[in-house]
Amino acid sequence: xxxxxxxxxxxxxxxxxxxxxxxxxxxxxxxxxxxxxxxxxxxxxxxxxxxxxxxxxxxxxxxxxxxxxxxxxxxxxxxxxxxxxxxxxxxxxxxxxxxxxxxxxxxxxxxxxxxxxxxxxxxxxxxxxxxxxxxxxxxxxxxxxxxxxxxxxxxxxxxxxxxxxxxxxxxxxxxxxxxxxxxxxxxxxxxxxxxxxxxxxxxxxxxxxxxxxxxxxxxxxxxxxxxxxxxxxxxxxxxxxxxxxxxxxxxxxxxxxxxxxxxxxxxxxxxxxxxxxxxxxxxxxxxxxxxxxxxxxxxxxxxxxxxxxxxxxxxxxxxxxxxxxxxxxxxxxxxxxxxxxxxxxxxxxxxxxxx
Amino acid sequence: xxxxxxxxxxxxxxxxxxxxxxxxxxxxxxxxxxxxxxxxxxxxxxxxxxxxxxxxxxxxxxxxxxxxxxxxxxxxxxxxxxxxxxxxxxxxxxxxxxxxxxxxxxxxxxxxxxxxxxxxxxxxxxxxxxxxxxxxxxxxxxxxxxxxxxxxxxxxxxxxxxxxxxxxxxxxxxxxxxxxxxxxxxxxxxxxxxxxxxxxxxxxxxxxxxxxxxxxxxxxxxxxxxxxxxxxxxxxxxxxxxxxxxxxxxxxxxxxxxxxxxxxxxxxxxxxxxxxxxxxxxxxxxxxxxxxxxxxxxxxxxxxxxxxxxxxxxxxxxxxxxxxxxxxxxxxxxxxxxxxxxxxxxxxxxxxxxxxxxxxxxxxxxxxxxxxxxxxxxxxxxxxxxxxxxxx
Numbered sequence: 009x010x011x012x013x014x015x016x017x018x019x020x021x022x023x024x025x026x027x028x029x030x031x032x033x034x035x036x037x038x039x040x041x042x043x044x045x046x047x048x049x050x051x052x053x054x055x056x057x058x059x060x061x062x063x064x065x066x067x068x069x070x071x072x073x074x075x076x077x078x079x080x081x082x083x084x085x086x087x088x089x090x091x092x093x094x095x096x097x098x099x100x101x102x103x104x105x106x107x108x109x110x111x112x113x114x115x116x117x118x119x120x121x122x123x124x125x126x127x128x129x130x131x132x133x134x135x136x137x138x139x140x141x142x143x144x145x146x147x148x149x150x151x152x153x154x155x156x157x158x159x160x161x162x163x164x165x166x167x168x169x170x171x172x173x174x175x176x177x178x179x180x181x182x183x184x185x186x187x188x189x190x191x192x193x194x195x196x197x198x199x200x201x202x203x204x205x206x207x208x209x210x211x212x213x214x215x216x217x218x219x220x221x222x223x224x225x226x227x228x229x230x231x232x233x234x235x236x237x238x239x240x241x242x243x244x245x246x247x248x249x250x251x252x253x254x255x256x257x258x259x260x261x262x263x264x265x266x267x268x269x270x271x272x273x274x275x276x277x278x279x280x281x282x283x284x285x286x287x288x289x290x291x292x293x294x295x296x297x298x299x300x301x302x303x304x305x306x307x308x309x310x311x312x313x314x315x316x317x318x319x320x321x322x323x324x325x326x327x328x329x330x331x332x333x334x335x336x337x338x339x340x341x342x343x344x345x346x347x348x349x350x351x352x353x354x355x356x357x358x359x360x361x362x363x
Numbered sequence: 364x365x366x367x368x369x370x371x372x373x374x375x376x377x378x379x380x381x382x383x384x385x386x387x388x389x390x391x392x393x394x395x396x397x398x399x400x401x402x403x404x405x406x407x408x409x410x411x412x413x414x415x416x417x418x419x420x421x422x423x424x425x426x427x428x429x430x431x432x433x434x435x436x437x438x439x440x441x442x443x444x445x446x447x448x449x450x451x452x453x454x455x456x457x458x459x460x461x462x463x464x465x466x467x468x469x470x471x472x473x474x475x476x477x478x479x480x481x482x483x484x485x486x487x488x489x490x491x492x493x494x495x496x497x498x499x500x501x502x503x504x505x506x507x508x509x510x511x512x513x514x515x516x517x518x519x520x521x522x523x524x525x526x527x528x529x530x531x532x533x534x535x536x537x538x539x540x541x542x543x544x545x546x547x548x549x550x551x552x553x554x555x556x557x558x559x560x561x562x563x564x565x566x567x568x569x570x571x572x573x574x575x576x577x578x579x580x581x582x583x584x585x586x587x588x589x590x591x592x593x594x595x596x597x598x599x600x601x602x603x604x605x606x607x608x609x610x611x612x613x614x615x616x617x618x619x620x621x622x623x624x625x626x627x628x629x630x631x632x633x634x635x636x637x638x639x640x641x642x643x644x645x646x647x648x649x650x651x652x653x654x655x656x657x658x659x660x661x662x663x664x665x666x667x668x669x670x671x672x673x674x675x676x677x678x679x680x681x682x683x684x685x686x687x688x689x690x691x692x693x694x695x696x697x698x699x700x701x702x703x704x705x706x707x708x709x710x711x712x713x714x715x716x717x718x719x720x721x722x723x724x725x726x727x728x729x730x731x732x733x734x735x736x737x738x739x740x741x742x743x744x745x746x747x748x749x750x751x752x753x754x755x
Binding site: 009010011012013014017077234238241242249250252253255258259261262263265266268269270272273274276277279280281284286288291292294295298299344347348350351354355356 | 364365366367368372435436439629632633638641644645647648649651652653655656659660662663665666667675676678679682683734736737738740741742744745746747748750751
């Protein structure tokens, strides 16, 4: 038992924080927001120069190996800059394939995912039916769906990979509140699709990775919201004092730190529990997703309030955090849904100290 | 980063569990499950001595002083198994977790030899003399004075909120040894025998009707000159170092009590049907999450190992658990409904959940109120400007 980063993990953390701080600048992110919602140059260097798209994917298929802890570190650093990257669908499809794909699917797709050559999206809830290997119906709220090449979707108890460039696919992009992760709706009309070999295992792994990705992004975003607000509170002078010297202000920042420290425990607890195949993996994932998302929203809301008028402007970055926080709260199950899962485990099944 | 335990650690777990289970179903079955600090004190003194003689009293201490040099993981395991076995709350928590480590850090070899074996053997129960009527949140405003008289320090003043003072053998006292000094300067840290005519203990009745803490009056109370930890004037430094030990492994044991309390809320909700109410379900789930995160926050803080460093998990831990438990007290009453407001017998004495509701109001006050915690977090954790201070 050693709940602290190894030296190697500490180095990964430093590298990814440096990369996103330097490259995922506000200017570049805003350019992506005004366009298609992805900073393609950022994605290319993320996957190419740094090889980060391969984290969590098996080495024999071009991945970088490593696990959910390292994946969380990457997502945390990306979230701290509200980077416009198609990370969520990427980690979901990657893990679905790694844990549930056929050997042929893995060999064909994992190297391309690890290289960042394809963009993936995934559907949380979709009204899809399958006939043979053809799928039809509608999949909505697809993150970065308008640009995605591949869709991971569940239908008829199986998990399917759909080529979104195939015949019979109609994709509509939407103007989305969080412009760094715009949604799309895909309509599928008898589209040829491939089922995973083990749909249950694949879908389970996809959700675990997706929840960890979102929770870690939220953690990074919450910490950045706090750090930026602390910095502002030391610069801004009113009534002849730094505003950060007023207790009403200090205590709100302190409350943010209290929540963030818990979110940090939650994210890395879940990442470790999944990596180690712990009995606690399920409860840790529901805890991490719901708690971190709420923490981020609280911190981003405070960021606006504590900046005053400037925090309400388009020019200031506070709204990027605020909108990302709202989006994370509802992606892959909202807080109530996750807490109800925990309630069912605790109240209906009986979960003792050992579990 | 690793959460699982090694096979050696699991073997250690089995060893602790076997011993604790045997004691709690055998010789000490009568005090199993006691969580307060007032019941069956005589038997619990015997239990402290039993822990001491079997070498389980202070496993984190060095072997030379009666400990086991236990690793953090082993201490985590012992704390978990201790609670799982239903062993009673340690009445010498202050001696083992606070006084001992502080004596180890600041004591002379002679002082270590005088006090540590007594604590390790479970023969010496300690209490803490910090707060005073005018030194609560502003602890440095201590007015209790100690003056040198021959080979003794002579102490006059009043301490308050001294938990366990009515049955403690020893007390550590923060007293002003430099006349005319103010604030953190001029304070010293004295180790005093409770059994003397100059010390008088008066219990204070709390909002739940019980009396676990006290006022302690010092009237020409004495201790030998060499019962000072550190030098004269070092008292603040020693007192603050001691508070850092409060965030140690004992937090894991405390969390097992919280587990027990949350389980009681869960059981009550199942018993009266509230477990089906969607609002209650959300709140219980949130409480469950909070408790789990407390555990992993503590493991992060312990894995960091260096308790002196500024560490986010450590700095936020007090407000986190205190707020959580106060919230659990409220949730317990929400589950019970009006039935929770009627005592089961003719005296003003409360079962677990109503008592939790009342007693947990102290949690966000003692050991630094939530408001003081927020100041500390903002100033030490976030580097914000310090609170303005009035003239002393």
